[in-house]
Amino acid sequence: KAGVTQTPRYLIKTRGQQVTLSCSPISGHRSVSWYQQTPGQGLQFLFEYFSETQRNKGNFPGRFSGRQFSNSRSEMNVSTLELGDSALYLCASLEMKGDGSTDTQYFGPGTRLTVL
């Protein structure tokens, strides 16, 4: 199976712009999570989607939003970009088993966002 793919891999934006990042999970995985990684704050959870529904959300401002499509692909959007939004944004997919249990999250290579 192909792994988690994220596009684009690198992105440069200016303050005040908005950006959309895309994530395609592993085939058959219906849970997609997003994380922000910065040198100062480390890896922080943004949100988790399952079957097009956001089930959990981290402590980020409303400028950060996301959605999931019926094919499980997910996008996250950041509006009114700030310098502090410069980070590596990681997406992870996970298979939900029939008994409700979960297994391993697999991470994509990330999108490196630079805000100037």
Place this chain on the structure above:
Amino acid sequence: AQSVTQLDSQVPVFEEAPVELRCNYSSSVSVYLFWYVQYPNQGLQLLLKYLSGSTLVKGINGFEAEFNKSQTSFHLRKPSVHISDTAEYFCAVRVGTGGFKTIFGAGTRLFVKA
């Protein structure tokens, strides 16, 4: 609230020496525990996981970890490291049922010297 503490930000070690990267977690509920490795400009790769069962978990590349519930620890060990093990290592705990989230430690930079 759940949290993960990696006790060492950097660990320098000579090649072929043993290494232990320490991780403590706090959670009032059952958790799943993970160690991930990140090489420069790459995403996270799973080294090993503890979901249930045996407290000694073996992973890829010769790494292993032991889950200690009484000490709320999940330390990562390798008996003999290689130069190629130089990377950032993250301990993580996954919490929640239904909706869940993964909480990461701050990371430990393992630097293997020749």
